[in-house]
Amino acid sequence: MEWMITANEPGKTYLMQGNEAISRGALEAGIRFAAAYPGSPSSEILTMLGHVADEMEIYAEWSTNETCALEACLGASFAGIRSLCVMKQNGLLVVGDALHSASLSGVKGGLVLVVADDPSAHSSTNEFDSRHQSRSAAVPMLEPANMQEAKEMVRWGFELSEQLQQLVMVRTVTRINHGRSSVTLGEIPQHKQVPAVIGEWDRLVAINWFKDAQIAKIEQARTIFEESPFNWYNGPGNPDMMIITCGTGWLYGVEAVKALGVKDSVGILKIGTTWPLPEEFIVKHLVRTKKVLVVEEVDPFLEQNIANIIAYHPELNIELTGRHGQKIIPRNGELNPDMVRNALANMTGTTFQGPEVASIPFEEAVPLPPRELTFCAGCPHRASFFLLKQSLRIHEGRGVVMGDIGCYTMGGQRAGHFLFNFLSCMGAGISAAEGLGQLTRFGFDQPVVALAGDSTFFHTCLPALVNAKYHDSNMLFVILDNSATAMTGFQPHPGIGLTAMGKTAEPISIQKVVEAIGCPVTVADPFDIAGTTEIVYILLKQPGLKVLILKQECATLAVRKRKKAKVWVEQDLCRGDECGCGRFCSRVWGCPGNIWDYEAGKAKIDEVVCVGCGVCVSLCPAGAIKIEGGEAYE
Amino acid sequence: MSGGMELKNEVLASSTCALCGACLDWCPYIANIEDHLVLRFDCNIQNGRCYSVCPRTFTDWEAISEKYLSAIPRDLAIGPYLKAYKVKAAKGINGQQDGGTVSYLVKTILEDKLAETVLLTGADDYITPQPFLSSEVDDIQKTAGSRFLASPGMRKIIEAQSNNVQKLAIVGRPCQIQALRKLDYNRPPQKPEMEVLSIGLFCMWSLGWAFRDYIQKEFPGEEILRLAIPRHGFEVTTDKGVHELPIDTVKKFSKAGCNYCLDMTSELADISVGAFEPQEGWNTVIIRTLKGQQLFHQAVARGYLVSEKYPEDELNRLKSASLGKKTRNLNHIQTAFDKGVKPFIDLNSAYYVQLKELAEGMVK
Numbered sequence: 001m002e003w004m005i006t007a008n009e010p011g012k013t014y015l016m017q018g019n020e021a022i023s024r025g026a027l028e029a030g031i032r033f034a035a036a037y038p039g040s041p042s043s044e045i046l047t048m049l050g051h052v053a054d055e056m057e058i059y060a061e062w063s064t065n066e067t068c069a070l071e072a073c074l075g076a077s078f079a080g081i082r083s084l085c086v087m088k089q090n091g092l093l094v095v096g097d098a099l100h101s102a103s104l105s106g107v108k109g110g111l112v113l114v115v116a117d118d119p120s121a122h123s124s125t126n127e128f129d130s131r132h133q134s135r136s137a138a139v140p141m142l143e144p145a146n147m148q149e150a151k152e153m154v155r156w157g158f159e160l161s162e163q164l165q166q167l168v169m170v171r172t173v174t175r176i177n178h179g180r181s182s183v184t185l186g187e188i189p190q191h192k193q194v195p196a197v198i199g200e201w202d203r204l205v206a207i208n209w210f211k212d213a214q215i216a217k218i219e220q221a222r223t224i225f226e227e228s229p230f231n232w233y234n235g236p237g238n239p240d241m242m243i244i245t246c247g248t249g250w251l252y253g254v255e256a257v258k259a260l261g262v263k264d265s266v267g268i269l270k271i272g273t274t275w276p277l278p279e280e281f282i283v284k285h286l287v288r289t290k291k292v293l294v295v296e297e298v299d300p301f302l303e304q305n306i307a308n309i310i311a312y313h314p315e316l317n318i319e320l321t322g323r324h325g326q327k328i329i330p331r332n333g334e335l336n337p338d339m340v341r342n343a344l345a346n347m348t349g350t351t352f353q354g355p356e357v358a359s360i361p362f363e364e365a366v367p368l369p370p371r372e373l374t375f376c377a378g379c380p381h382r383a384s385f386f387l388l389k390q391s392l393r394i395h396e397g398r399g400v401v402m403g404d405i406g407c408y409t410m411g412g413q414r415a416g417h418f419l420f421n422f423l424s425c426m427g428a429g430i431s432a433a434e435g436l437g438q439l440t441r442f443g444f445d446q447p448v449v450a451l452a453g454d455s456t457f458f459h460t461c462l463p464a465l466v467n468a469k470y471h472d473s474n475m476l477f478v479i480l481d482n483s484a485t486a487m488t489g490f491q492p493h494p495g496i497g498l499t500a501m502g503k504t505a506e507p508i509s510i511q512k513v514v515e516a517i518g519c520p521v522t523v524a525d526p527f528d529i530a531g532t533t534e535i536v537y538i539l540l541k542q543p544g545l546k547v548l549i550l551k552q553e554c555a556t557l558a559v560r561k562r563k564k565a566k567v568w569v570e571q572d573l574c575r576g577d578e579c580g581c582g583r584f585c586s587r588v589w590g591c592p593g594n595i596w597d598y599e600a601g602k603a604k605i606d607e608v609v610c611v612g613c614g615v616c617v618s619l620c621p622a623g624a625i626k627i628e629g630g631e632a633y634e
Numbered sequence: 635m636s637g638g639m640e641l642k643n644e645v646l647a648s649s650t651c652a653l654c655g656a657c658l659d660w661c662p663y664i665a666n667i668e669d670h671l672v673l674r675f676d677c678n679i680q681n682g683r684c685y686s687v688c689p690r691t692f693t694d695w696e697a698i699s700e701k702y703l704s705a706i707p708r709d710l711a712i713g714p715y716l717k718a719y720k721v722k723a724a725k726g727i728n729g730q731q732d733g734g735t736v737s738y739l740v741k742t743i744l745e746d747k748l749a750e751t752v753l754l755t756g757a758d759d760y761i762t763p764q765p766f767l768s769s770e771v772d773d774i775q776k777t778a779g780s781r782f783l784a785s786p787g788m789r790k791i792i793e794a795q796s797n798n799v800q801k802l803a804i805v806g807r808p809c810q811i812q813a814l815r816k817l818d819y820n821r822p823p824q825k826p827e828m829e830v831l832s833i834g835l836f837c838m839w840s841l842g843w844a845f846r847d848y849i850q851k852e853f854p855g856e857e858i859l860r861l862a863i864p865r866h867g868f869e870v871t872t873d874k875g876v877h878e879l880p881i882d883t884v885k886k887f888s889k890a891g892c893n894y895c896l897d898m899t900s901e902l903a904d905i906s907v908g909a910f911e912p913q914e915g916w917n918t919v920i921i922r923t924l925k926g927q928q929l930f931h932q933a934v935a936r937g938y939l940v941s942e943k944y945p946e947d948e949l950n951r952l953k954s955a956s957l958g959k960k961t962r963n964l965n966h967i968q969t970a971f972d973k974g975v976k977p978f979i980d981l982n983s984a985y986y987v988q989l990k991e992l993a994e995g996m997v998k
Contacts, residue, residue, distance in 0.1 A: 012830070180708050390674035417675065537667050579679045584662040588675045621662040 006052050006512030010187040018176040021147040022114055023185045025154030026054060026084040029110065033076035033529040034060040035069035037459070038488035039088030040117035040123030041177035046086050047491065050500030057192055059586040061501045062491045065426075065459040066091035070098045077109040077167075078204050080196035082158050089117045089128045090405075090425060094460070096133065101206035102167055103137040104214055108204065109193070110158030111167040113139075116177050119297045120334035123174070125405060125423065127333075129298035134169050134275045135305075138214050139274040140168040140221040141229065145250040147181045147229065149272060155186065160224065166217045171274065174334075175248045175299045226281050233285050234448035235267020241291035241347060244282075246271040246302050249295035252340035258351045259341050277305050286316050293347055295329070295340055298336050306578045321347070377593040378555030378611035380482050383526040385416035386589065388449065388478065391536035392419075399447040399540070400436060403460075404429035406453035407487045408480050414592060420451075427452070427460025430477055434464060437473030437545075447540045455485040456494040456634040457510055468545050469517050476546045477519075478538050479510060480526075484554040493556065511549055519547045526550040527615050556610050565612030565630025567593070571602040573624035578588040585616050585625065636685045638663050638677025646672060650690040652891040653840065654806075655765070655786025656813035657684035668843040669784050669889065686820040690894060692978050695902075696985050698815050702902060703923060710992055711953035711960075713901025714922055718944040718952075719930070720910050721919045724937055728896055735907050735917040736805055736818060737774050738938035739833055744771050746932050749803035749831050753790050760858045761846055765790050767797070772967070777805075782861055784840035784889050784965025788813050795828065803831040807840065807899035809836040815902045830926055832840040834900020834916070837890035838958055838959060848887065853877065864914060893966045894978075896989075898956040905929060961993035 003014040005024055005236065023045050026034065034053075036046035049059040059076075066087045073083035092099070092115045099113075118124040134141035142157060143149035150172060157168040174273035182226070235242070235257075243253040243266060252268045257266050269285050271277070284290070286309075294303035303322040310316050321327045328343040329335070336358035345352050357365075375382045385408070392399035403412050403420035404427065412420035422432055433450035452461045457479050468475060485491045492498040497507035514521045522539065524532040532550070539546045553561075575581035585594035587602050593610035596603060603624065614627045636644075638661065645651050651671055658671070661684055665674040685691050699714060706714035723734035743749050755765045756776040763785030766773075788810045794802050804814060811834040821827070846965070849858065849870065856872035865867070868879040886993050901908040905926030910916035919941070921927045933939045971977050979986065 390665050390672075393672045394665060394670045394673050396670070396672070533665075534667060579681065579683050580660045581662065582678045587678070588662075619662065621660065 005048055006055055006188070007185070008188045009185055011184060011185045013182050015180055016147060016504070017044065017178065017180050018144075018147045018150050018172060018182045019178070020048065021151040022086075022154050022172070023048045023169070024185065026112070026181070027052075027188050028151070028186045029082055029112075029158040030080040030191065030193060031084050031158070031248060031410065032193050033073060033081050034037060034058060034059045034086070035063045035072040035083070035084035036061075036086035037063055037066045037091055038485055038491040039091055039116070040488055041118055041174040042086050042088050042089055042114065042172075043488045043491065044177075045114065046500055047489070049084070052617055053501040056188075060500045062493065064494055067098045070102065072093045073111050074102050074105075074107065074167075074204070076195075077107040077111045078202075079198060081193055082110040083365040084154070085111065085113045087113075087115055088124065088437050089115060089130045090124065090126070091115070092130045092133055093128060094426070096504050099133060099139065099167075100137045104206040104208070104210050105204045105284050106165045106210065106213065106217070106564070107161060107167050108196070110161035111162060111166055112154055112157040113153065113169045115169060115171055115621065117171060117173045117298055119173055122334075126426040127298055129301055130169070130171050131274055131301040131376060132299070134171070135301075138218045139167055139169050139275075140164065140218065140225075140273070141171055142272055143171045143247040143274040144176055145245075145247055145270060145272065147176065147179065148183045150176055151183055152185075153230065153272065160221070163224075164217045164221055166214075166221070171247070173248055185496055200559065211391065221248075221273075222276040225276065225278040228273050228278065229268060230272025231270065231278055231281055233267060233269045236264055238288050239267035240265040240289070241293065242267045242269055242285065242289045243293050243344070244269045244302065244306060245295040247297055249297060249335060252335055252337055253344075254296050254578075255337050256341040256344040259337075259352055260345055261349050262344070262346065262350060266344065266477065271302065274302060275305075277302075279309055282306065282309055283313055283316065286310070286313075286318055288364075290317060291319045291347060292321070293328065293343060294320070295335065295343075296322070300324040300331075309328045350452075368405045372414060373410050374375070374590065374592065375407065375410060376555050377606075377609045378559065378613035378615075379591075380526045380550070380552035380555065381406070381411060381480055382415065382591060383529060383552070383615050384408070384478070384480050384550045384588070385411040385419050387526060387529050387533045388451075388536060389417040389419055391533050391540065392447070392449070394533075395447055395489040395540055396527045400448055402429035402436070402448070402450040404450070404452045404456050406456055406485075407482075408451060408453055409487075411451075426456050427464055430461050430468060431464040431474045432470040433477070434471065434473040437475035438471065438472045439466070439496060440543075444509055446475075449540075450475060450477045452479055453478070453485075454479060454483060454495050454510060456483040457481075458494050462513070465514065465519065465547075466517055469519050472544050474543055474545070476536075477545065479514075479549045481510060481549050481551045482554040483551075486554045486556065488538055490554075490557065502612035508590075514547045514549070519545055521547040523549045526552050529618060531614065555613065558613075559611040562612075563629070564610075566607075566628045567605050567610050567614065567617065568603055568607075568626055569603045569614055570605075570624045570626055571597070571600055573622045573625070574602040575622045576602045580606060580621055585620060589616055589619055591616060637682030638673055638684055639670070641682065641684045641688060641691070642673040644978075645688055645690045648970065648975040649890040650894045650970070650975065650978070651687060652807075652809035652895060653784040653786050653889060653976055654788045654809040654813045655701045656687040656689075656788035656791065656810070656817060658786055658789035660684075666786055666789075669970065670787075671680075671786065683990040687813050687817045689809045689816060690891065690978050692976075692980075693812075693816060694983075695812075695979065696983065697900065698819050701819060701975060702815055705819060706922060709953070710989055711957045712899045712920060713897070715906075716921045716927060718925075718949055719919045719921070719941040720913075720916050720944050720948075721939050721941045722908075722916045724940050734778070735919060736833060736835070737778055737905070738933050739905070740774050740777075740803070740805065741771055742929060742933040742936055742938060743803045743831065744769065745936070748929060748932070749801040749829075751797070751799045751801075752803040752805065753787060753793060753794065754805055755785050755787050757781060760860055761849070763787070767793055767799075778868075779860065780862065782841050783843055783846060784892075792816065801829045801831070803833065805833045805835065806900070807835055807837045808900040808902075809837075809895060811900045811903045812897065831929065832903040832905075833901075834903025834906040836899050836906065837895075838898060839885065839892035840893075841884070842889045845884070845887035852879075872972075894970065896960045896963055896979075898959045899952075910948070911951070912945075917946075918944070918952060957993060961987060964990060964993065988989075
């Protein structure tokens, strides 16, 4: 059933996505402030809050990076305003300093930080576990096991935050954020918070004087968690073994117990308050069993903290197992029902008769042709990577390319002719290039190229660009400006001219920013493959820091704005498999719009997929690809 | 047969490429900027045109010579030829180097319709070569003088073919004339024949384009007007005057691929033209084929060229200069083959054995 995220219908139950439940939980907590940086699987949350911001009288922003987001929330909290901060696991690492400092200063208005982990890195470059930071920063962390809990934990998180005067983290995983289940609504408060006056002697400072207070807060949280309804035990009084689990691990555990029919001998201890652990509550249950299997996503965080508890309690005699040391569940990658059931079967000496489902490779389970990750039809990144690859080959193939994070990360694969030599976190490309570019003095003479998208430019490249400029590193910084944060779903960034709340803003010109730093900057069109290749060639020959902005709008946006040109192949002219082509358009250029006509043995355009950018027209060696009509690309 | 990947691995990777340009413009895989010529993406063609036209892939030059210059008397030093002349233009052309002979041969070709189109090399500036096709006599003015920087002019063959040119004339370096012959020799039977009249230039080496950067740095603030190699050295004319560079300094910029060339006088051309060393303002012309002879006579008949008997001692000097290049580069080639560069000539064939003997004799 359709429902409105703003509907004030307490008690009604709707099917909703985890990210909807989180947004709803924040609205039920009466937040007035929300800030985030987009990143899968968390991006929908702020998008939704942005859409309803006016109606709900809240402020929502897509911040320039995660640190800006968290500290903006901290600012609002200082005036007593409840604020929600959202990011993905990599973002939490970006805010490490801000997080640890905020924990030291504490908060005034409730501040909940939702961090979405991505086990198996489905939409990420890696699968870091956020929970370590909650322990390190002494910040209480809740971990929902389903969508209802996601909503409740976010809502209650604000109360806890204000009770402790400490920020509270809620850790989700992809299956919570993007999964759907029934959620019963609560009430949206009618009262709107107003900012408190910050008095002359009010303070929010992160200095070590407050370390004792910080420790007291986390111990107070532990006491509160001892009684938390998010933690419960279900199973026999004295089970042969116990599954201890948090987050979505709980669902796998329940399913495994049911599938193996071992509910009379296996109990499940479900923990929702992952940090600090309710030690007494856990010990109370551990004394009743001898064997424990810990089921959790990403790192053996819960497992090792339980090992700590066991170490402090000599009365316990527990055989503890889980992901640590890859004992029974693989150390790496997302859990699945087969994995957890097999682990439980192993430990209980039972066997499962039914079919394995989740472990079957996707391509065997689903009758779909395998597809590689690639750029969309008409994507300017395809042209950028194509021309950068050939420019570097023209430089005798000796260039070193430092990649970065965005859609263009796919350029490190076949879609971008395996261009990258280096890939790390956001903003690392230009920073590492700066270092390489300094080695000229020791005889390093390879051209160094760093890439970054426009959103990444604002996110983390600015300090690195200042660094590279000030120290005059020998490098070319290429900004792939597609005027979008495309990878995560077109959230606006400071170069776009829109806000999360749909308001216009004055866009910040990347070119002007770069010029103001004092860098020579060239703006070129990646769709002009030949012309821009020459520009890159010339820039690579010049010493010092050069900046090139390759500007062409994301095809997915561009196609919505322009009348599409008709592109077709004159098959009589097409050389096909012959010398002088070798399926150049479909095999090398590789745009999904350029396909192979197996019957004719010639190239063909997939008219449904083609967006009419016309780049392949300029690349066809036989002039066989024709274009007509449509609005020109600038 | 082989394709682009072999061209990359055998020729481009070993820097034997002479930048003739014959592989360009047909192929979407081969890219060129300035004097860089690379395989920009991996090619999947087994039998490639690029490999078959390249003067640095294996070639039986004897067989090609036999086909195109069959009844012409052989000369080990300067190739098959009928006659040599000392020649100059009756009337000078602005910017000419030496005698202006090539310009008037081209003028004759167009006026007497010996070819409908000529492949020429002009320049954007004093140095940057710009190959183009022309049927206009007025364009000849743009091409006067030497270019020095290696120019991949043979790429224009593709344009001529797509324009359906039936009779083409070419002015080119020895490697380019070689590529031209190879192109026809390995022509697939279904591909129509194109009649070509070739004017080959004498060439010791072509310069890599780094020379342009060098010379601009060497004379800062001066507008460079003209480069020339008169008898004494390398001459740079700027708006501030005439400078001289030691020839050895210039030579350092010669293309690595030129070290693999055994042809100084364009031995496979219809007619070859170079400097006449003893006397400024004159050219050496070597008539090699009947077509070349006809062109030469028509240019003389039109009163464009004046010719004199070629001095015997100068002919010997020319031959020993050519043999000098052959000897030097034969050594270079032998060393490269020993180091694993894929052989592009059979050094054990009768011709090269004979050449080595002659060269050794000269050294003694």
